[in-house]
Amino acid sequence: MLNSKKKSKKINKIHLTNSDEVSAYTEMLKIRRFEEKAGQLYGMGKIGGFCHLYIGQEAVVVGLQMSIEKGDQLITTYRDHGHMIACGMDPKGVMAELFGKSDGYSKGKGGSMHMFSKEMNFYGGHGIVGASVPLGTGLAFANKYRKNDRVALTYFGDGAANQGQVYESFNMAKLWNLPCIYIIENNRYAMGTSIQRSSAQSDLSQRGISFGIEGEQVDGMDISAVVEAGKRIVDRTRNGGGPYILEMLTYRYRGHSMSDPAQYRTRDEVNEVRDHSDPIESVKNRILKKKILSEVALKDIDSVIKKQILDAAVFAENSPLPEEVELWNDVYVK
Amino acid sequence: MSTKILMPAMSPSMKTGSLTKWLVKVGDTVNSGDIIAEIETDKAGMEVESMYDGVLSQILVSEGTEDVEIKTPIAIIELDSETVSEPIAVLDTEELKGKLFTNKVKPVKKVAANKKVIKKSLPDDNQFSVREALRDAMAEEMRLDKDVFVIGEEVAEYQGAYKVTQGLLDEFGKDRVIDTPITENGFAGISIGASFAGLKPIVEFMTFNFALQAMDHIINSAAKTLYMGGGQINSQIVFRGPNGAAARVGAQHSQDFSAWFSHIPGLIVIAPYTANDSKGLLKAAIRNPNPVIFLENEILYNDKGVVDITDQDIIEIGKANIVKTGDDITIISFSICMKLAIEASEILSNEGIDVEIIDLRTLKPLDKDTIINSVKKTNKCIVVEQGWSQSGVASEISAILMEEAFDYLDGPVCRVSGKDVPMPYAENLEKLALPTVEDILNAVKKII
Numbered sequence: 022m023l024n025s026k027k028k029s030k031k032i033n034k035i036h037l038t039n040s041d042e043v044s045a046y047t048e049m050l051k052i053r054r055f056e057e058k059a060g061q062l063y064g065m066g067k068i069g070g071f072c073h074l075y076i077g078q079e080a081v082v083v084g085l086q087m088s089i090e091k092g093d094q095l096i097t098t099y100r101d102h103g104h105m106i107a108c109g110m111d112p113k114g115v116m117a118e119l120f121g122k123s124d125g126y127s128k129g130k131g132g133s134m135h136m137f138s139k140e141m142n143f144y145g146g147h148g149i150v151g152a153s154v155p156l157g158t159g160l161a162f163a164n165k166y167r168k169n170d171r172v173a174l175t176y177f178g179d180g181a182a183n184q185g186q187v188y189e190s191f192n193m194a195k196l197w198n199l200p201c202i203y204i205i206e207n208n209r210y211a212m213g214t215s216i217q218r219s220s221a222q223s224d225l226s227q228r229g230i231s232f233g234i235e236g237e238q239v240d241g242m243d244i245s246a247v248v249e250a251g252k253r254i255v256d257r258t259r260n261g262g263g264p265y266i267l268e269m270l271t272y273r274y275r276g277h278s279m280s281d282p283a284q285y286r287t288r289d290e291v292n293e294v295r296d297h298s299d300p301i302e303s304v305k306n307r308i309l310k311k312k313i314l315s316e317v318a319l320k321d322i323d324s325v326i327k328k329q330i331l332d333a334a335v336f337a338e339n340s341p342l343p344e345e346v347e348l349w350n351d352v353y354v355k
Numbered sequence: 356m357s358t359k360i361l362m363p364a365m366s367p368s369m370k371t372g373s374l375t376k377w378l379v380k381v382g383d384t385v386n387s388g389d390i391i392a393e394i395e396t397d398k399a400g401m402e403v404e405s406m407y408d409g410v411l412s413q414i415l416v417s418e419g420t421e422d423v424e425i426k427t428p429i430a431i432i433e434l435d436s437e438t439v440s441e442p443i444a445v446l447d448t449e450e451l452k453g454k455l456f457t458n459k460v461k462p463v464k465k466v467a468a469n470k471k472v473i474k475k476s477l478p479d480d481n482q483f484s485v486r487e488a489l490r491d492a493m494a495e496e497m498r499l500d501k502d503v504f505v506i507g508e509e510v511a512e513y514q515g516a517y518k519v520t521q522g523l524l525d526e527f528g529k530d531r532v533i534d535t536p537i538t539e540n541g542f543a544g545i546s547i548g549a550s551f552a553g554l555k556p557i558v559e560f561m562t563f564n565f566a567l568q569a570m571d572h573i574i575n576s577a578a579k580t581l582y583m584g585g586g587q588i589n590s591q592i593v594f595r596g597p598n599g600a601a602a603r604v605g606a607q608h609s610q611d612f613s614a615w616f617s618h619i620p621g622l623i624v625i626a627p628y629t630a631n632d633s634k635g636l637l638k639a640a641i642r643n644p645n646p647v648i649f650l651e652n653e654i655l656y657n658d659k660g661v662v663d664i665t666d667q668d669i670i671e672i673g674k675a676n677i678v679k680t681g682d683d684i685t686i687i688s689f690s691i692c693m694k695l696a697i698e699a700s701e702i703l704s705n706e707g708i709d710v711e712i713i714d715l716r717t718l719k720p721l722d723k724d725t726i727i728n729s730v731k732k733t734n735k736c737i738v739v740e741q742g743w744s745q746s747g748v749a750s751e752i753s754a755i756l757m758e759e760a761f762d763y764l765d766g767p768v769c770r771v772s773g774k775d776v777p778m779p780y781a782e783n784l785e786k787l788a789l790p791t792v793e794d795i796l797n798a799v800k801k802i803i
Contacts, residue, residue, distance in 0.1 A: 094552070128585035135583035144551050144588065149575050155541050156576060159548015166504070166530065166554060189541025196536070351586040352620050354644035 049079035075103035077274040080300035084247025096144040096157040097176035099134035112333040122340035129343040151184030158190040161201035180211025194264040213285040226268035236266025242298040359428035373421040409434040486656040488634035496641040504531040507559030543569035550590040560596035577646040578621030595649035606777035611742035616648040624719040626650040628693040630660035635670030675722035681711035688739040689715040699795040734765040744772035766802035
């Protein structure tokens, strides 16, 4: 069990329906395969700059996407590939952006950390630690201003949780009762600094207490726990319950970015999580145990996904570089 | 022995105030600390306390008088005999000023419970203050577009720290005129997030000094997201508030950020001088789909001018204004330094030097054509700004003229800028730190 000393206080695991189990498996695997491919292509020099992989954390975003409705918004930090794929953005467009090509979501001008899709209500992809928090609070502000019933999911990490602007946002979100759910993806390391070394109060779900914002820790490696908490809190917030903090206890298997050798933790620590708490493996085991699908059928799903991701890579490779005139476009709305 | 009660200065920039009410009458005994009158300043309603014990013997300025200059005697108190020796009674007015600052701020009266449209004070000559022009611009745009709202510190119930948002709460209500905690980075970020979702915030910084707290969001979130997203998400937002040197408030509250913001691609930067430009350009800024930095100036807020911009009109962003044509030399400036440029031009005119004066109005995008065409005619140029000279607006213009009008120049382009020091507090040093008419005249003499 991950972070066993501080596991979810409310272990109200729900049983996912058979079709939910399969779609959870499929969506998480799609992110995993995408990220593996991105890592590989980065090594080949196809992807430049910073590239932060989501491997290990897949249950968080997939579970929360299963908890919201169309029209709800999401915004996150720079570890954003998983969020984009989970919210329905085309892996081809995401991969092309990683390649800096013209068919990328940002026409090649944003890169790994800066992609957006208004169509999917995905508001980025932000490279500055903590910046997504006021911005996401602003999305919630817009919902309240317009008196619609949309909810804004504002993701950030355990490192960002120590930023001052987070607390400025908490204060206003509670003051104005904004429909904002703060999702702290606590993967235990802020770049190379462990939560114990960076955070005086390491139970991040309690960081809203002085503002009257409730929160809870959730086992972010178990998609059924994520879906349970997600549905309950989305419903609460949609019905005027105001802001709430969901601290997702999770783990990234890879370094902070591609260039991080991750010498601040042991190989054993990584293997321990991977072997015993992997979010995809646990769903897979449940599917097999409940005999929802056979091992062969699961392999088929994997093959389809691998093909889809390979297609995305080929698409990205073949997509042209942005035309030089693009340098001058989109600085201003004309 | 008697002493005069003077119209107090309640803020560094206050020049006049209105005497709204006398709370004592001739013959009343007053004690030190008693509230004797209510006055209205450019910023707030205030109470005047007596600092003396005695009997009010004469009222010199009657209730309801407007535009009473500070330090004007407003009443006379016949002092009790034992207070005669108190040093304060014999201090001169300049020294008194510090003491008078202790007067308490009184919350502004709520006007009316029911919503009402801000009354259009239509003076016969269409003269409005810059402050009124800015407020009217916001009100008109808020009437036209329900996605426009105002957010910031003290913009609503307090009616604006500098009264620029006065009356907006009454007309538009608290959902559209929103007081925030003192957390600039937070509310700038929230407002930018709201703009990503399609709203059109007008964010007031009490002064631009506090925008430093929010610099990351202004630059990294507002200015760049359109580009980083390949044109998908824009930020239609105005950041406005007073910028530049105030009066005697020291280094952290007295500085000009024109050059800082002008450096950033993705931002539009406007710094108007006149009331009419303030209104027309603020309306244009609110309608512009990009993030706009709108630099006002506290000391200009009370300046009046003819305003002919009405509901649908705007002034085009990116166009400088040739305030006066001339053949001998071009003086370029913007915002409050236009005062210096105009004054210098009048002096030079008496000496037979015909100055062309350009008010930039917009700093980004810069109206290069107007600048270059003027210099092609006059062959000489001086740029006046309050900000520091290094990497400043004047430096930029000077570089443009070198690159694009070199053959037309008969002498070096001169920068008249703020001195390269943090703003000192002392009155004499503050004057030295700021550009002066004298500085302009010296620069002109150097190149003519």
